[in-house]
Amino acid sequence: MSVTEVVADDAALRVTRRQRVLAEMEAADIDLLVVGREANARYVSGAPRLWTAGSRAFGPGCVLVRATGAVHLLSTWDEGIPDDIPHENLYPISFNAMNFVTVLQGIEGAATARRVATDALTPGTAHLLPMAFPAAELVDGEPMLRRCRQVKTPDEVEAIGGAVQVTERALAVTEAALAPGTTERRLTGVFMEAMADVGVTTPGSQDVAWATSREQAWRGHGRDRAIEAGDLVAFDASVVVGGYAGELGRTYVAGGGEIDARLAGRFDDLWSRLLDALRPGAPLSDLLAAYETAGVAPPPMPIARGLGLGYDLPLVTHALPGTAADQDVEAGMVVALVGYVWEQGVGGLYGSEPVVVTATGAEALSAHPIRDTRSS
Template identity: 25%
Template structure:
């Protein structure tokens, strides 16, 4: 059994739980190496404290599971089958019916599936496995960090591609298309999330939606994007100016850049995560823009673009060596636009290493 499954099994034993049912595709990839998109069909890993795990999944996915390196039990079903009847039989064969408790992922367990699981053992307690899985995934090993570094390099390339695509009158969506086309040419199958390119006043929306807004002289241009490499995501934000920049927009940019520098200076092992957020917020507040920084300073990054930890001003959890996080302060002013600068970094024994390398000095694109 791989060490991740062994760690989960050890946790189940320590917590005196008979089984875990894992469905989140990110957790399945982390534990098994199997990349899946279940749609409406059930794909689940059943893990136990003292027995080998098994996977249940549609028959059409079975060969891909084998190709991923999975060597334990596989139960495949047809669309006409009832997978819960099969699960019941498999648990009964292991003398696990009825069970007293099961670990599940509350955010990924539908009411219907919770009911199906509880029909197998009506008195059982369902207990969240999410904190344990989040803690396991938060600290990356060397292989994960190598993949994250590759993803960061492609993110840098994607920003450069987007800047090269800026021409008077082009639309946000045209620039998005250019970025994603180039990434496909480079062998990138999947972006981390919907690529964001926002012009002018639209850059003042932290989660704006690219459209047909055309590029004009004096616009701020905000890029927020990432790619998936070997199952791991990158996430970068850069803001540039097109043609020229107003005095206030320049002041906003420099404030965000200094805020990010202050936040990065806090990124080292054993630092409370709140201190990273507060460092950036102090700089922005002292510049008079505190009301225009509406989000946390960063988040964990890995198989999912947003995962544990959450770097906000009330989180007293400590940064640990091996964590990969983002640091992304921003200022968003209606009528002017917004600036966000975001990097991916890994916490190291000495402090941190920034993985995204695209320059952060203000660029005015001609």
């Protein structure tokens, strides 16, 4: 079905998400929530806004009022804005920080709010927010947003699955274009074109292909070097649909052929251990341990990243062992689970699969096996 106008997120999805946030605000005794991160604003408002790449400094992009449930949103127009956000709650793009202060001062309860949560700060906003909320203590809103966001509703799992399907389609086109002589940058272009051909114009990442090195575990040859026959080329593909990220990682041999059997065997062993570790109630550090018991060196990238509106928690990386040990796997989490095995003289085998945690274990959201083989 083609999408020919900008529309708000589905009402049921919106209501469920916002209720979760309001319940967390109640529990944490937060009067007002001010978010700048686009994923948080989308979660709270259900409104799609223009996709931009890269990080964005904190600004008051969306405000949720606990007492009334009202959403105030940075949007100069009403296209795609849910009907439960009235016109008077929209405020325009501005380059004048004092105009934002005026907007915030006009929100119900601003003058008397005792606890205002934000998802980040800048030195400038740390100075300005007290002008809008003179009675308030500024507190951390991220923990409660993470609690809301990291366990998905069935509708959210379906939305992520939709994004995964688009990613699969675009990846299939890209993989078919993998031939000796092409470059990582060109393959990224092929992926982007294939994604937009499906009707989606918002990627999750823009570094799609990586010809792994035989000499170093965390290097390649540059985005413009001609890929050679026999190179192990890792694809890390991600597409954002309706705000939700789908992500898929696979490795193919340039020019066709089988992946080195020993490397593949090590990967398969690691992968089954990772899937076993992802069961409700187990600490997330079991994923780190799976690498250890498989005898695979800790990879340089995170090995599990929550998928949702962009990246959610959990984020599991060998760089944060304490964080992983402190949190358990929960049913309803959706993560991009990452396997990476590298061998000197051979190269890297990378795989990333979006999986949803169910009561009985991990279920893949894509239709393609993690170690996809191609016949060309």
